[in-house]
Amino acid sequence: xxxxxxxxxxxxxxxxxxxxxxxxxxxxxxxxxxxxxxxxxxxxxxxxxxxxxxxxxxxxxxxxxxxxxxxxxxxxxxxxxxxxxxxxxxxxxxxxxxxxxxxxxxxxxxxxxxxxxxxxxxxxxxxxxxxxxxxxxxxxxxxxxxxxxxxxxxxxxxxxxxxxxxxxxxxxxxxxxxxxxxxxxxxxxxxxxxxxxxxxxxxxxxxxxxxxxxxxxxxxxxxxxxxxxxxxxxxxxxxxxxxxxxxxxxxxxxxxxxxxxxxxxxxxxxxxxxxxxxxxxxxxxxxxxxxxxxxxxxxxxxxxxxxxxxxxxxxxxxxxxxxxxxxxxxxxxxxxxxxxxxxxxxxxxxxxxxxxxxxxxxxxxxxxxxxxxxxxxxxxxxxxxxxxxxxxxxxxxxxxxxxxxxxxxxxxxxxxxxxxxxxxxxxxxxxxxxxxxxxxxxxxx
Ligand code: ATP
Ligand code: MG
Numbered sequence: 001x002x003x004x005x006x007x008x009x010x011x012x013x014x015x016x017x018x019x020x021x022x023x024x025x026x027x028x029x030x031x032x033x034x035x036x037x038x039x040x041x042x043x044x045x046x047x048x049x050x051x052x053x054x055x056x057x058x059x060x061x062x063x064x065x066x067x068x069x070x071x072x073x074x075x076x077x078x079x080x081x082x083x084x085x086x087x088x089x090x091x092x093x094x095x096x097x098x099x100x101x102x103x104x105x106x107x108x109x110x111x112x113x114x115x116x117x118x119x120x121x122x123x124x125x126x127x128x129x130x131x132x133x134x135x136x137x138x139x140x141x142x143x144x145x146x147x148x149x150x151x152x153x154x155x156x157x158x159x160x161x162x163x164x165x166x167x168x169x170x171x172x173x174x175x176x177x178x179x180x181x182x183x184x185x186x187x188x189x190x191x192x193x194x195x196x197x198x199x200x201x202x203x204x205x206x207x208x209x210x211x212x213x214x215x216x217x218x219x220x221x222x223x224x225x226x227x228x229x230x231x232x233x234x235x236x237x238x239x240x241x242x243x244x245x246x247x248x249x250x251x252x253x254x255x256x257x258x259x260x261x262x263x264x265x266x267x268x269x270x271x272x273x274x275x276x277x278x279x280x281x282x283x284x285x286x287x288x289x290x291x292x293x294x295x296x297x298x299x300x301x302x303x304x305x306x307x308x309x310x311x312x313x314x315x316x317x318x319x320x321x322x323x324x325x326x327x328x329x330x331x332x333x334x335x336x337x338x339x340x341x342x343x344x345x346x347x348x349x350x351x352x353x354x355x356x357x358x359x360x361x362x363x364x365x366x367x368x369x370x371x372x373x374x375x376x377x378x379x380x381x382x383x384x385x386x387x388x389x390x391x392x393x394x395x396x397x398x399x400x401x402x403x404x405x406x407x408x409x410x411x412x413x414x415x416x417x418x419x420x421x422x423x424x425x426x427x428x429x430x431x432x433x434x435x436x437x438x439x440x441x442x443x444x445x
Contacts, residue, residue: 001347002369003382007044010394020216022329023148025338029398031325038145038153045398046325048346050156053324054135056187056343057158064180064239066131066160071113073137077103079112082298092140106139111294111316114161118312119300125165128302128312131173133160135321147216150282150326158319163312165304167291168242170313174206174289175245177317181210181285182232182252184319187445188328189341192284193227194252198261206289206315209259211281214330221281223257224271230255282327289315338399339421342445347380348372349438350400352392354407356385364416365406368431375439379404396421402441404434 009030018024026032031046042050058068074096080086086093086105094106107113114132122130135158145153162173178194185192190212197209211221213228230252238244256271258264259281268276295301295311304310320327332339340346349372353365365381372379380400382391388407395403405417410428418434419426429437 001378001380003380004384006380008394008398009043010397018148020147020150020326020330021333022150022216022326025329025333025397025399026148026325029338032149034148036153038142038151040149040152040154045346049325049340049344050322052344052346053188053321054156054158056184057135057319057321060180060184060187061133061158061160063183064131064176066133066176066180068134069117069132070134071107071110071117071136073106073139074104075107075110075113077105079116079298080105083112083115083294084297085112092142094139094141107136108138108140109157109316109318110134110136110159111161111314112298115294115298115300115314118163119298122163122300123302125302125304129162129164129169129173131160131162131176133158133317148326149322151218152322155320156322158321160317162315162317163295163300164314165302165310165312167289167313170289170291170315171206172242172245174287174315174317175242175249176239177287177315178208178249178252179232179237179239179245181287181317181319182248183237185210185212185284186232187343188324189343190284190324190328190331191228193221193223193257193281194249195221195223195257195259195281196253196262197259197286208253208287209283210285211259212284212327212331213279214282214327215280216330217280217282219281219283220260220263221258221279222260222263222268223277223279224255224275225277226275227252227255227257282323282330283320284324284327285317285319287315287317289313333399336393337397340399340401342401342442345401346398347400348377348442349379349402349404350395350398351379351381352388352395352403352405353381353383354388354391354405356383358408360411361406361408364411364431368404368406368416368435371431371435372438375435377438377442402438404431404438406431 011028015027033041096104138157164170192210192212194208197207292311301309301311355361369381401421403419415428417426
């Protein structure tokens with residue numbers, strides 16, 4: 001993309017309405033625009049990151065054997081009357097009446113609708129296990145929308161639902177979700193800690209929330225700090241292997257890590273003092289096993305191998321796709337702007353032309369631009385006539401992890417400069433070497 005033809009409405013001033021750094025930076029970097037309280041447009045740069053996060057989630061769900069579909073945002077009220085949640089959900093649910101006076105709602109979650117789909121089409125244990133998910137906009141009429149997209153009213157969520165014949169099979173689905181979530185967050189450059197949680201309106205006893213540690217987080221968290229060093233890394237997990245998947249979950253959940261809702265002072269006191277930490281965290285996902293809470297009232301039953309009709313065991317599993325942008329920025333920024341992890345960056349590298357209009361410099365930039373694209377990378381080429389200082393400030397603000405700077409002085413020696421946004425370190429090299437280096441960096445991402 002050439003910056004001269006892009007739509008990147010960066011702000012010079014710090015917007016006064018934003019209380020936390022991720023919200024400020026998303027506004028300044030021209031990523032989002034508020035349209036109403038808790039409702040945002042996703043401007044091109046923000047939209048790119050949103051798509052990258054979605055892509056990672058889709059890839060990791062596919063790896064775990066989970067199947068994508070797409071349910072609508074609007075749902076009929078009857079389904080929620082069947083489960084008993086229509087009244088129970090309260091004022092967070094946005095209720096709508098159509099011209100025929102039928103009651104609808106903008107879905108805050110989809111347990112009822114997915115159960116309806118299941119009961120219409122599945123009747124035998126032979127069709128299990130089954131896990132379906134979608135990535136769709138949700139609406140919750142939050143009493144205090146704040147922190148930009150972090151606590152919006154309309155927000156993008158991945159929500160998945162497993163259907164299994166018994167508790168053991170459903171707990172395997174729960175564990176698969178935990179591992180696939182851990183892998184997704186790691187690919188986004190985040191450490192998200194699974195913490196024992198309380199279940200709220202979804203229901204069920206088995207539930208973990210995934211929290212990214214951050215001062216600005218809304219949840220108080222209590223943890224053994226050795227949990228922050230755990231990594232899945234490149235290890236291969238066979239998602240069909242119940243014991244292996246359970247062992248990984250055991251590794252990530254055996255150290256003390258809880259939110260204030262489930263915190264237990266006595267158990268916490270057993271953590272060695274040097275490792276006992278109290279902090280704050282941002283909830284970026286939650287998984288639940290809730291047995292037959294929805295399948296029973298809604299008649300989602302299958303015939304088992306003994307010919308008996310039994311309600312299926314279910315769970316639901318959510319990732320806050322849009323909230324993740326804020327969480328990533330909270331975890332990765334400095335006083336000049338965002339620092340995108342390679343896994344989610346909106347563009348792989350910036351190209352800064354220090355003397356736009358100089359034939360040799362322009363030609364070198366065009367060459368780099370073409371060569372990076374030929375390698376499957378997406379550069380953002382600053383081909384505007386801004387001063388060098390302003391170009392650097394924009395690059396730092398929008399946070400692309402790598403920048404290639406091209407100027408007449410370097411070119412005279414056959415060199416361009418490759419700079420890491422994270423470390424600030426620069427290295428001079430030929431344009432070909434810069435392209436090869438970037439291709440290598442992104443090869444493993
Ligand atoms: P919270 O406690 O933050 O209100 P929740 O527990 O009600 O969230 P879930 O039902 O677990 O939310 O939804 C799954 C994920 O969706 C959450 O972990 C969170 O990342 C995201 N999410 C929930 N509410 C919002 C919101 N208002 N804005 C943005 N993301 C949200
Ligand atoms: Mg939650």
